[in-house]
Amino acid sequence: MTSPDGAVFTDGLRPVDVLTVVAVTDVTPSVRRVTLSGEPAAVAAAGPTVNLLVPRADDPDPLWPRIQRDGRIVWPQGSHGVALRSYTARRQDPAAGEVDIDFVLHGDGPAAAWAAAARPGAVLAVAGAASLAERPAGWLLLAGDETSLPAISRLLATAPPTAVGVAFLEVAGPEEEQPLPGPPGIEVRWLHRGGTPPGESTLLADAVAALERPPGDDVFAWVGAESATVRAVRADLRGRWGLGRAQHHAIGYWRLGKAMGS
Ligand SMILES: Cc1cc2nc3c(=O)[nH]c(=O)nc-3n(C[C@H](O)[C@H](O)[C@H](O)COP(=O)(O)OP(=O)(O)OC[C@H]3O[C@@H](n4cnc5c(N)ncnc54)[C@H](O)[C@@H]3O)c2cc1C
Numbered sequence: 001m002t003s004p005d006g007a008v009f010t011d012g013l014r015p016v017d018v019l020t021v022v023a024v025t026d027v028t029p030s031v032r033r034v035t036l037s038g039e040p041a042a043v044a045a046a047g048p049t050v051n052l053l054v055p056r057a058d059d060p061d062p063l064w065p066r067i068q069r070d071g072r073i074v075w076p077q078g079s080h081g082v083a084l085r086s087y088t089a090r091r092q093d094p095a096a097g098e099v100d101i102d103f104v105l106h107g108d109g110p111a112a113a114w115a116a117a118a119r120p121g122a123v124l125a126v127a128g129a130a131s132l133a134e135r136p137a138g139w140l141l142l143a144g145d146e147t148s149l150p151a152i153s154r155l156l157a158t159a160p161p162t163a164v165g166v167a168f169l170e171v172a173g174p175e176e177e178q179p180l181p182g183p184p185g186i187e188v189r190w191l192h193r194g195g196t197p198p199g200e201s202t203l204l205a206d207a208v209a210a211l212e213r214p215p216g217d218d219v220f221a222w223v224g225a226e227s228a229t230v231r232a233v234r235a236d237l238r239g240r241w242g243l244g245r246a247q248h249h250a251i252g253y254w255r256l257g258k259a260m261g262s
Pocket residue numbers: 049083085086087088089101102103104105106108109110111112113146147148150151198199252253254255256257258259260261
């Protein structure tokens with residue numbers, strides 16, 4: 001039996017898509033781009049937001065889970081040596097069979113450790129994907145840190161050329177800035193936290209708090225950063241800006257002091 005995309009189901013379960021590292025590039029001091037290759041259909045299905053199955057560095061022989069028809073992940077019994085983490089495909093090129101994932105090398109956790117050690121030939125797997133939950137609007141606020149820079153780069157690249165607004169990017173310093181092509185009416189403002197550790201600065205929340213609400217209702221705000229920061233920004237957008245649920249998407253991309261996923 002096969003799934004709609006042609007994958008084989010065994011006992012109602014299909015295998016995950018396994019991708020192989022073909023290149024590793026340090027984009028900035030703290031961001032490592034891993035280029036993965038796979039079947040065109042697997043690459044097309046690996047984003048924009050993607051559930052990565054990352055082999056734990058201390059387990060060279062991971063047991064991959066399988067996927068139910070409804071998309072749920074079914075884990076093998078016992079220890080499997082795989083961690084589930086959310087990432088963003090910075091670039092997907094199904095024709096070339098390539099997808100780029102930009103990993104923040106934050107120094108802790110299975111995904112950061114895997115990326116730090118990634119070499120051509122290494123593998124990871126994909127267990128489902130989702131949209132970036134953006135909505136079309138004439139005025140856009142984009143706000144995030146290094147972890148959501150891949151998402152914000154895609155949002156800027158696909159925004160209508162007539163869109164206006166502002167993108168706030170919090171990074172450690174100028175060495176972490178990346179070119180972000182987008183509509184000329186969206187101003188990109190880099191916020192440098194300097195020696196303040198990630199997740200402990202109030203730069204993003206302060207920048208939004210200092211921003212006057214644009215007039216009218218043709219407004220959409222997209223926010224992805226450390227959870228407490230996102231909570232502060234979300235409260236401001238719902239309260240002072242009065243944005244309804246359909247006018248904003250603000251989710252924690254990581255939690256200070258806590259591991260994500262399983
Ligand atoms: C939808 C979505 C898309 C995402 N896309 C990307 C992406 O494209 N690139 C990317 O790098 N991240 C992305 N993230 C964030 C990423 O999933 C988290 O940073 C995740 O915690 C990394 O897993 P880990 O195994 O390295 O660390 P975990 O095991 O989850 O955490 C271990 C420790 O590291 C800390 N930690 C986690 N992330 C950071 C960080 N960025 N800086 C400092 N400390 C940290 C935690 O607080 C914890 O103490 C995304 C998250 C979501 C929800």
